Amino acid sequence: MSSAALVEGVVAGDPRAVARAISLLEGDDPSADDLMRGIFRRTGRAYVIGVTGPPGAGKSTMVDRLVRAIRGDAGWPEVRDGEGPRVGVLAVDPTSPFTGGAVLGDRLRLQSHAGDDRVFIRSMATRGQLGGLARATGDAALVLDAAGCDVVVIETVGVGQDEVDIVGAADVSVVTLVPGTGDDVQALKAGIMEIGDIFVVNKADRDGADRLAAAIEAMLGLHDYEPGEWRPPVLRTVATRGSGIPDLLQAIHAFRTASPADHPLRGEAGSSRAERERRRSEARLRDILGRRFWAHLESVRLGPGELASIVAAVAAREVDPYTAASDLLARSVRPSAAP
């Protein structure tokens, strides 16, 4: 399929084109640039919901229930036609070579939407370099946006920095915890408190739910909220039964309309949607520019194998990478006096 045909398919909302587009992004395929260039101006409409939390917190089941609730909800200004919101779901897992991908286990539960052609579901996996997962996920969210999704839900497993970055870049972040596994202490330690706009104690029918909710409230209580600032609510759900999901949906709407007062603890991520979009755009531009500049050095500026020799010299400690970078920059950019 040509890039133009793929862009056309994505914009038309063709599920096969969407799936193919996301595969290109995962594989860091060179034609992904043409794809993104083609769809980019069709993006920026979808509302992005991030859901994260430690392994075993029941995130997939919660997302499944949440998607059903969103589908039946008329309260989304993003909706572009009269048939209810289109929803895209990205489930993010680091690749395991044992599985050949990320679709396994509780991912399958999401297939209950398979009969609903207004729901796209996709597991994300990448084995690329640093930040590759976050980049591919961000771009995949744009693909879903261009394909007409009004709401995109990104579910991440784990509590790592990349997951924090992915979910922190969402328009609203839901942090899911579960009682009775020691997660209460561990999760608070692992830095996910700062990105939560909404906290959910899932499996709230278990022992320890009260204690966990109290621990979260106590952490939130360390901050003095100004009048008008968003104080993250601590909700309780039993996702397997769907209980508490309407409250979660309501909290998401409340957060959405409460912006830009926002969550004061989120730092960079906790700003207005326009500011978040600016930061995302800068990160995207820097990343693309860095890759393009490297490719330019390799294929235009330097002789064959020269960049590899420089890398080898750095590896052998014959030169430090800062000096090497300065030299490469000086050799490749125009003199300052030029127009």
Place this chain on the structure above:
Amino acid sequence: MSSAALVEGVVAGDPRAVARAISLLEGDDPSADDLMRGIFRRTGRAYVIGVTGPPGAGKSTMVDRLVRAIRGDAGWPEVRDGEGPRVGVLAVDPTSPFTGGAVLGDRLRLQSHAGDDRVFIRSMATRGQLGGLARATGDAALVLDAAGCDVVVIETVGVGQDEVDIVGAADVSVVTLVPGTGDDVQALKAGIMEIGDIFVVNKADRDGADRLAAAIEAMLGLHDYEPGEWRPPVLRTVATRGSGIPDLLQAIHAFRTASPADHPLRGEAGSSRAERERRRSEARLRDILGRRFWAHLESVRLGPGELASIVAAVAAREVDPYTAASDLLARSVRPSAAP
């Protein structure tokens, strides 16, 4: 402290200089470049041990015991003098604004080495951009290396992509799991199998240890190991008592001397030490070059505020970032015909 004095202090192994240097890296301070430039050629000697696993697996206690065992072990060719190995420990946690840093909870247990002046211990935290944690951690490992550490142990919490990258870049990766918390299934799902050179079932006196060890072995059994290839051993420890730690140390030595036959499943990371060093060097150079090029555009090539306007245009979907990157590149690099 000037950069030169800081470099001198680090190379002399002064703990205050080391601590200050790592703080510069965490804060992405501009003077960090001078520091790294100054120390880089003194690096490349330390053997790096990565320890990862899900929250609650007892990694900190295990690292504590492992460090004690390493200190009493004469089998390290990296050792530069006759007083036993110097050991550096980096404990990686995403920052929480609630704590103002990462030093809390079970981190404190590592302080049992505080009286041993040949052990450096440091918690890492960063709130920087994508990949910032991995970059800062990699650079901090170089600081410890330059400061004379013969062995550097990096402990990461969580099972995210960034943690996989951090630990996957180590010379040997120890994956720690714990029975009875459902971690057996969750951890296998989360993609940490691929980076394990050595697996440890910690808290092996608990129910479920046999089942967990069998599950890991079963996963490993999915791969046909060629003769001479490293098949990751599955060890059992009770780190709180120190039991199993000698076996772990022995497995680390066995892996070290078995390279470069190596772990066939580690992909890029599972190559010879020289090849890993080359990849690390390329990633470092690309990263520095990307940041320098951006700074060059901002301060030399473009007018004041011009780059910000371009970012704003991308955010407003007036231009896509790929076209913007091409334009910026064309405006800044020398014509191909130039020398």
